[in-house]
Amino acid sequence: MDTVKDLRKKFIAGETTPLEVITSALKIIKEKNGEINAFLHVYEEALKEAEEATKMYQEKGVDTPALLGIPVALKNNILLKGKKATGASKILENYTAVYDATIVKRLKEAGAIFIGATNMDEFAMGGSTENSAFGPTKNPVDTSRVPGGSSGGSAAAVAMGAVPVAIGTDTGGSIRQPASYCGLVGYKPTYGAVSRYGLMAMGSSLDQAGPLTNSVADAELVHQIISGQDEMDATTISATTYPKIPLKEKYTFGVPKRFLSEGVEPDVLEAFEKHVAELKSAGHEVIDIELPLFEKGLAAYYIVMPAEVSSNLARYDGIRYGLSVEGESLLDVYEKSRAEGFGQEVKRRILLGTHVLSSGYYDAYYGKAEIARKKMREELAETFKKVDFILTPTAPTPAFKLGEKAEPLSMYRQDIFTVPVNLTGVPALTFPMGTVERDGIRLPVGVQYIGPHGGDARLFDIGKSVYDKR
Amino acid sequence: MWQDKVQSGMLGLMKKEDIEQLATLARIRLTEQEKANFEGDLSSIMEYVSTVSDIVSDDVKTNPEIGVVHNVFRQDEVTNAPDQYTRDVLAEMPATDGRYMKVKKILQIED
Numbered sequence: 364m365d366t367v368k369d370l371r372k373k374f375i376a377g378e379t380t381p382l383e384v385i386t387s388a389l390k391i392i393k394e395k396n397g398e399i400n401a402f403l404h405v406y407e408e409a410l411k412e413a414e415e416a417t418k419m420y421q422e423k424g425v426d427t428p429a430l431l432g433i434p435v436a437l438k439n440n441i442l443l444k445g446k447k448a449t450g451a452s453k454i455l456e457n458y459t460a461v462y463d464a465t466i467v468k469r470l471k472e473a474g475a476i477f478i479g480a481t482n483m484d485e486f487a488m489g490g491s492t493e494n495s496a497f498g499p500t501k502n503p504v505d506t507s508r509v510p511g512g513s514s515g516g517s518a519a520a521v522a523m524g525a526v527p528v529a530i531g532t533d534t535g536g537s538i539r540q541p542a543s544y545c546g547l548v549g550y551k552p553t554y555g556a557v558s559r560y561g562l563m564a565m566g567s568s569l570d571q572a573g574p575l576t577n578s579v580a581d582a583e584l585v586h587q588i589i590s591g592q593d594e595m596d597a598t599t600i601s602a603t604t605y606p607k608i609p610l611k612e613k614y615t616f617g618v619p620k621r622f623l624s625e626g627v628e629p630d631v632l633e634a635f636e637k638h639v640a641e642l643k644s645a646g647h648e649v650i651d652i653e654l655p656l657f658e659k660g661l662a663a664y665y666i667v668m669p670a671e672v673s674s675n676l677a678r679y680d681g682i683r684y685g686l687s688v689e690g691e692s693l694l695d696v697y698e699k700s701r702a703e704g705f706g707q708e709v710k711r712r713i714l715l716g717t718h719v720l721s722s723g724y725y726d727a728y729y730g731k732a733e734i735a736r737k738k739m740r741e742e743l744a745e746t747f748k749k750v751d752f753i754l755t756p757t758a759p760t761p762a763f764k765l766g767e768k769a770e771p772l773s774m775y776r777q778d779i780f781t782v783p784v785n786l787t788g789v790p791a792l793t794f795p796m797g798t799v800e801r802d803g804i805r806l807p808v809g810v811q812y813i814g815p816h817g818g819d820a821r822l823f824d825i826g827k828s829v830y831d832k833r
Numbered sequence: 834m835w836q837d838k839v840q841s842g843m844l845g846l847m848k849k850e851d852i853e854q855l856a857t858l859a860r861i862r863l864t865e866q867e868k869a870n871f872e873g874d875l876s877s878i879m880e881y882v883s884t885v886s887d888i889v890s891d892d893v894k895t896n897p898e899i900g901v902v903h904n905v906f907r908q909d910e911v912t913n914a915p916d917q918y919t920r921d922v923l924a925e926m927p928a929t930d931g932r933y934m935k936v937k938k939i940l941q942i943e944d
Contacts, residue, residue: 461921597905604903662884673859680860682936687927693937698862710861711874714852717859718875719882728882734895735888771874772881 364524367433367581374420374432381420381432381476385413388434388478391525400500401510401519403439404447405479412476430588431474436520436529439480440487440563441572443467446477450563451495452485454679454686454704464561465596466530466572466589473588481516481529485706486676487537487565489513490777491768494708499765502545505804508762511541517575518545528576528585532562534569535664536758536781539793542575543757543809546795548830549575550582551781553816554788555600557586558593566671567598569785579794579826586819605817610824616642617652617750625658626776627759631808634797635756638810642754642829652750656735656742660783663739665775666719666732667786672709673716679704711771740787747815752825755780757793757809761801780811790814792822794830847876 365373373379389409396402416432437443440450442460444467449455463471470477484494492500492515502510503523510519514531518541521529531538533551542549550573557572564570574585592599618639623632643649681687681700688699705713719728746753758777768774784791796810814822852871856863863871919932928935 458925459921461918461925594907656888659884659888662882663888665878665882666885677860681927683934684922684925684927690937692941693939694860696937697860701860702862705861707867707870710863710867711871713859713861714855714871715875715878717855718847718851718879721855721858728885731885731889732882735885737895738888772877775878 364521364527364577366578367430367527367576367584368578370433370527371429375425377420381413381416382410384432385409385434385476385478388525391523392479395503395523395525398501398506399503399519399523400498401481401503401516401523401525402436402479403449403451403482403497403516406446406477409434409476409478416474416476428472428474429584430470433475433528434478434526435470435475436479436481436517436526437467437477438483438514438517438529438531440483440532440565441467441530442561443477443480446480448480448563449497450486451483451497452679452704452706452709453496454700455684456496456686458685460561462561465558465593467561469589469591470530478526479520481514481520483516484513484537485709486563486672487513487532487534488672488708488712490536490540490774491763491765492516492541493765494706496706501765502762504545504806505762505801508764508806509544511544511758511762513537513541514575515541518542518547518549521545521547521575521577528574528581530572530585530589531575532565532570532572533781533785534566535668535785536778538573538575539781539791539809539811540758540777542793543795543807544762546807546809547575547577548579548582548792548794548826549573549809550586550793550822551784551791552586552590553600553605553790553819554785555598555604556590556790556819558589558591558596558599560593560595564671564675566668566785567675568671569668571785579792579823579831582792583823583827586823590819600817605815608815608818608821610821611751613646613648614751614825615648615650615749617650617746617753619654619657619753619755620651622654622658622780623755625759625779627756628761628799630799631756631760634799634808635810638796639754645829649754650750652746652753654742654746654753654783656739657783657787659735660739660786661775661779663732663735664778664782664786665715666728667736669712669716670720670729670732671716673713673720676705676709676713708771736786739783743787743789743815751814751821753813755811755813756796757781757811761799761806761808784811784813789816790819790822792826794826847872847879
């Protein structure tokens with residue numbers, strides 16, 4: 364599939380039209396979605412919008428909004444007014460969004476055409492999209508494997524060639540890990556760069572929305588459109604919140620060598636080392652670094668995240684919206700609705716969060732985890748005095764088989780390199796660094812570039828020069 | 834208390850009664866099967882997350898801080914038009930009576 368930038372050029376030159384592109388996108392979905400299950404909902408009215416966009420290009424050419432006529436898929440935990448927003452949960456199976464998320468509003472203003480809503484792990488909890496209440500998504504590269512998660516439907520939608528860009532959300536790696544498994548570019552912005560208004564809250568101090576694309580330039584374009592301060596989200600940052608991060612000709616990369624020895628499969632490590640060698644031969648400097656606290660991030664994450672989950676998901680009570688199960692009393696309605704509406708992983712994390720926040724345990728867990736985050740941020744700040752980027756594989760393995768990781772902790776460990784990024788709020792970019800062979804099939808694996816707070820532009824700069832110009 | 838559990842190495846261990854108590858607090862009715870599953874799952878997860886003590890020892894006395902701390906103010910004025918969302922929001926409610934949401938009785942008053 365063409366990139367967003369290519370499509371835009373062709374639309375302006377009249378080589379193709381939004382109508383042709385949307386028609387073909389709907390055809391691809393019709394052919395492939397039965398097997399892949401990337402889309403939970405498909406919006407046929409996209410055709411009508413495509414007709415209007417086609418006319419606008421004929422009339423105004425280049426003087427049209429930047430994403431006019433571009434098909435975009437939206438993870439189903441993002442509100443699009445008048446459309447079902449399920450979070451891939453039974454508890455919201457019939458819920459219709461009553462307003463647009465800020466990012467949706469901005470994409471609409473830029474002319475994007477929403478073609479459908481993508482599958483995900485229920486309420487974005489999981490790393491394989493197997494936790495969806497509406498069946499798992501399969502990896503288009505190898506359909507016996509998962510696409511990653513939780514934004515697995517968004518990744519599969521791009522990988523199967525239906526759309527050039529899909530929007531995902533990332534609380535602990537949910538954009539980057541599926542991008543790695545499906546051979547895509549994925550971006551998790553600096554915390555606060557993108558408004559969370561109209562996103563179903565999972566871990567409010569961790570959640571950010573971002574694009575999955577085929578090129579870094581596309582990711583940058585979409586990020587620029589959806590980011591920016593928003594009065595509806597008090598945690599959004601301005602251009603001056605963090606010191607300006609300058610672009611450079613040559614960069615210094617830090618590789619946390621010891622961290623990589625933990626559970627990274629040998630051929631993934633090999634692909635990573637090859638990538639590092641390429642950076643060196645391109646004239647960049649690569650040095651070894653130690654991140655002893657960053658390495659332990661996963662433990663702190665599985666305290667902070669469930670704690671926030673248990674609070675955020677208290678709103679699904681069978682009273683104001685969503686599934687409601689008849690009961691004897693108000694309490695009965697709550698307990699039955701939540702029992703029937705939530706899947707196993709969601710219940711597990713709510714219980715976990717309730718436990719770490721309960722009286723007597725708060726100091727041992729939540730309090731400590733928050734102090735750990737502070738110390739991790741300090742460690743990063745020191746590290747970014749010496750290096751411009753920190754480099755890791757995005758995930759320790761390529762995409763795994765459906766059903767392979769039934770034990771919760773083994774699934775959680777896939778996020779070892781991505782969760783410290785959310786805990787500290789820094790931005791990170793992933794793109795493919797090569798492939799590894801499993802059962803005779805070449806599977807993509809991604810590399811993760813981590814930048815300092817506010818270093819979004821610098822990440823796109825290096826990504827474009829390393830990946831887009833390959 | 835948790836300090837005792839830490840010393841006895843029992844911090845991660847969850848019992849069935851613990852799961853039941855958490856389920857009550859979280860307002861989720863669990864099946865017996867779920868209780869048994871979560872007892873095992875939560876024990877192993879809690880044991881794992883207890884390694885957070887490797888980053889922060891018990892005697893660390895510092896205040897956590899979350900992200901960039903800044904106040905955000907706006908004028909206290911209504912920004913929505915009257916009834917702008919009312920109909921749509923009411924339509925999502927499981928039980929309504931006119932413009933009211935219906936809920937079960939909360940207080941049981943004895944005669």
